[in-house]
Amino acid sequence: MGTSAENMKIAIVRGDFANPWELQNFASLATRHEVVLFTGYKPISEVLPKIDLEHRKLFSPADLNFGKISKYRMALLNRFFVDAHILYGLENSLKGFDIAHCAETYFSFTQQCLNAKKKGYVRKVVSTVWENIPFNNEAILGRKSYKKRSISEVDMFLTVTKGAEYALVKEGADERKIKLLYPGVDLSVFRPITSNSYYGHKKNKNIKLLFVGRLVIEKGILDLLEVYCRLFKNNTKVELFVAGTGPLRSEIDEYIHKHCLKNIFLVGEVEYSHMPRLYSLCDILIHPVRGSKTWNEQFGMVLVEAMACGLPVLALSNGSVDEVVGIGGKVVNPEQFSETLVDLIKNSDERKKLSKLAIQLVHKRYDASDFSSRLEDIYRNLLYG
Numbered sequence: 001m002g003t004s005a006e007n008m009k010i011a012i013v014r015g016d017f018a019n020p021w022e023l024q025n026f027a028s029l030a031t032r033h034e035v036v037l038f039t040g041y042k043p044i045s046e047v048l049p050k051i052d053l054e055h056r057k058l059f060s061p062a063d064l065n066f067g068k069i070s071k072y073r074m075a076l077l078n079r080f081f082v083d084a085h086i087l088y089g090l091e092n093s094l095k096g097f098d099i100a101h102c103a104e105t106y107f108s109f110t111q112q113c114l115n116a117k118k119k120g121y122v123r124k125v126v127s128t129v130w131e132n133i134p135f136n137n138e139a140i141l142g143r144k145s146y147k148k149r150s151i152s153e154v155d156m157f158l159t160v161t162k163g164a165e166y167a168l169v170k171e172g173a174d175e176r177k178i179k180l181l182y183p184g185v186d187l188s189v190f191r192p193i194t195s196n197s198y199y200g201h202k203k204n205k206n207i208k209l210l211f212v213g214r215l216v217i218e219k220g221i222l223d224l225l226e227v228y229c230r231l232f233k234n235n236t237k238v239e240l241f242v243a244g245t246g247p248l249r250s251e252i253d254e255y256i257h258k259h260c261l262k263n264i265f266l267v268g269e270v271e272y273s274h275m276p277r278l279y280s281l282c283d284i285l286i287h288p289v290r291g292s293k294t295w296n297e298q299f300g301m302v303l304v305e306a307m308a309c310g311l312p313v314l315a316l317s318n319g320s321v322d323e324v325v326g327i328g329g330k331v332v333n334p335e336q337f338s339e340t341l342v343d344l345i346k347n348s349d350e351r352k353k354l355s356k357l358a359i360q361l362v363h364k365r366y367d368a369s370d371f372s373s374r375l376e377d378i379y380r381n382l383l384y385g
Helices: 020-030 067-081 108-118 143-153 162-170 221-232 249-258 272-281 301-308 321-328 334-346 348-365 368-384
Strands: 009-013 034-039 054-057 097-103 122-129 156-159 178-180 207-212 238-243 264-268 284-287 313-316 329-332
Touching (some): 009 108, 020 368, 097 368, 122 162, 122 368, 156 162, 156 368, 207 272, 207 301, 221 334, 284 301, 301 321, 301 348, 313 321, 329 334, 329 348
Parallel strands (some): 009 034, 009 097, 034 054, 097 122, 122 156, 156 178, 207 238, 207 284, 313 329
């Protein structure tokens, strides 16, 4: 397995969770080693980063479309399969790999990577962990045993936050098998740029607020609309840009129409390479995540992207948001949100200060090339000691 200590054969196993914001962290690694991405046929992001990364697609039950009852699709599939993110043929496909790098403790493809190691097909299994709620995802029969096995047999866990590390340790993971490794962004792409326009929207004296995320209850978009309606309905000098798609889109349209809201622009899904222009056009990123009983913000890559572009952040405290934002923005509770937002809009000096601090933090902690170098060292230590 593997050709030498100088060259490694690495499988990045992500099923339907492959996305450009995580995979950019493997770009540098892929220039020095053989890196292969394994996904289902319908990853959540069809637009994957243009890096020299071989991409193999395997069938997964998670790819199935249930038509009119699609919103119940994963609930049904997970109860049938324990976890529907199975990649058929994965174990045999991992023959000859040095590292199988999967995600979480309860996904089926993580169990498949462990099966491949047990059969001698792959040498080591590494798992990235985002989950920051201890003992979460255990209501489905079989999930607890999946997690228990992973905690015992995975060779190294890479947690993206201290919150994820805490959750793993609470569930019984050996602290010696855990390393904190913050994912980053490509700083040659995500950086402050002069953006005078974005698809017809001009840079002017108006304060432009930006929401980026899936249009679901947990992301807090409806809460943000209520705040905007209460504070800025008749203020023509404040604009709100909403970037993202999701099941609440029609409800958002109805809310805007019902309350006759002006200066709200629903820009839909933005091509990833265009995001720096949008960040640079705006003045404040609003991240009003509220979470749910089974999900808290696990990282929020949008926070890092915005800060890298020098965009000040105003976020609600939820999950790992405080840890990720750090000095690069304001993280408040719901009672402080409106007042803080108004203060930031009025105070350009505070926005400039936060912008500088955000850029400093990102260059220190969230550089994708640094991530890649550290990951390479972790792989080597696992394989060669």
